[in-house]
Amino acid sequence: xxxxxxxxxxxxxxxxxxxxxDTHFSHRNVIPYCDRPYKDIEEMNSxxxxxxxxxxxxxxxxxxxxxxxxxxKRFHRDSLHTLNGIKKxxxxxxxxxxxxxxxxxxxxxxxxxxxxxxxxxGWEEVCQRKIITLKNGQAVxxxxxxxxxxxxxxDLRYKDLRPKDEGLVIIHGHQHARYIKSGQQxxxxxxxxxxxYSEDEIIELINDPRENIESRITEFYKQSKPRVLEK
Numbered sequence: 001x002x003x004x005x006x007x008x009x010x011x012x013x014x015x016x017x018x019x020x021x022d023t024h025f026s027h028r029n030v031i032p033y034c035d036r037p038y039k040d041i042e043e044m045n046s047x048x049x050x051x052x053x054x055x056x057x058x059x060x061x062x063x064x065x066x067x068x069x070x071x072x073k074r075f076h077r078d079s080l081h082t083l084n085g086i087k088k089x090x091x092x093x094x095x096x097x098x099x100x101x102x103x104x105x106x107x108x109x110x111x112x113x114x115x116x117x118x119x120x121x122g123w124e125e126v127c128q129r130k131i132i133t134l135k136n137g138q139a140v141x142x143x144x145x146x147x148x149x150x151x152x153x154x155d156l157r158y159k160d161l162r163p164k165d166e167g168l169v170i171i172h173g174h175q176h177a178r179y180i181k182s183g184q185q186x187x188x189x190x191x192x193x194x195x196x197y198s199e200d201e202i203i204e205l206i207n208d209p210r211e212n213i214e215s216r217i218t219e220f221y222k223q224s225k226p227r228v229l230e231k
Contacts, residue, residue, distance in 0.1 A: 015087065017199040018056050019188040021065030021144065021173025022093070023048050025075045034176050034191040035220045048190065049082060055196045056084040062196075063132075065173035065188055066093020066144030080122040090123040091130060093144035093173060094158065098126055103160040129163060136203055139168060146172040146185050154178060169206050178221050181205050181213035191217055
């Protein structure tokens with residue numbers, strides 16, 4: 001039976017591992033919000049599928065850090081099978097089924113049922129956080145939400161659900177690549193480079209001596225002067 005619990009995972013085989021998040025398939029408003037170069041959602045969906053499948057081979061692994069689309073009952077169900085990857089891990093985001101919006105001691109039966117539905121749609125594993133070991137032996141934390149520290153000027157939502165900084169590098173989404181790297185935080189949002197990140201690229205980012213690395217749209221966000229999200 002496919003697992004849906006938090007665990008530590010190591011892979012040792014020939015598959016390549018890729019990371020991304022926040023594709024927001026079929027979300028019209030994400031095009032202007034993230035300065036995406038698409039004229040409509042049809043072009044956006046087609047191009048994102050092409051980029052995904054040209055990057056990820058059928059035998060590869062994909063770790064998706066949340067918010068696949070804006071209607072979680074539609075794309076997961078109808079189109080997940082069109083995206084390459086023999087092994088697909090979903091770290092649920094706030095727009096996905098199975099996301100715990102309040103802090104509890106453990107997922108409710110409702111949340112567990114939603115996550116099982118996602119497994120039935122084609123995800124091998126579904127959880128809200130997970131620690132994995134990269135191929136160089138380094139443990140990293142996976143979470144849709146980044147640490148609150150360092151991100152207060154943009155997004156104050158889900159304060160109680162933010163992971164605590166306990167020294168691990170965190171690979172996350174949610175902020176649509178306001179940066180690629182900020183200290184111990186790596187944002188793998190699709191908008192950062194309109195593409196996915198290989199495991200080798202993640203390791204390079206972690207080892208890069210620069211404290212901060214801007215994304216494709218860091219300046220766009222600065223110029224648009226977004227308000228701080230509080231709810």
